[in-house]
Amino acid sequence: MNVVLNVDEVQAILARVTGAVLDNVTLSPEGQAAIREWRMHRSPGTAEMDDxxxxxxxxxxxxxxERTNRMLRLKGGLYVTERGVRS
Structure with a gap:
């Protein structure tokens, strides 16, 4: 499976996750400010957001x-999986 998110999708995820943390976790004012500043530096169009x-x-x-098993059939009936080799 191949999943590739674009910058707008990542920005939406970032906004939801940081918003949930700010709304649902008891943080000091300094902690809240640090999260907001971190999020602000990752605005769309910034190098930080691209990174x-x-x-x-x-x-x-x-x-x-890491969670996907793969099998490959090689000539002669040998199957190679993520976890090892079996014939």
Whole structure:
């Protein structure tokens, strides 16, 4: 499976997650300000948001790859899976 999010999709996720944290977690005023500042630096069109989008896409891809079993049939009936080799 291949999932690639664009900058707008990542911005929407970022807004929902940080909003949920700010609304539902008891934080000090300094903690809330730090989250808001972190989010502000990742506005659409900034280099930080572009970098964050790349990192998030890589993390999602790695998460999916780690949980996906793959099988490949090679000549002679050998199957290779993520967890090892069997004939």
């Amino acid at each position: 964050f989008t790349l990192v998030l896409n890589e993390a999602i891809g790695n998460h999916i790859d």
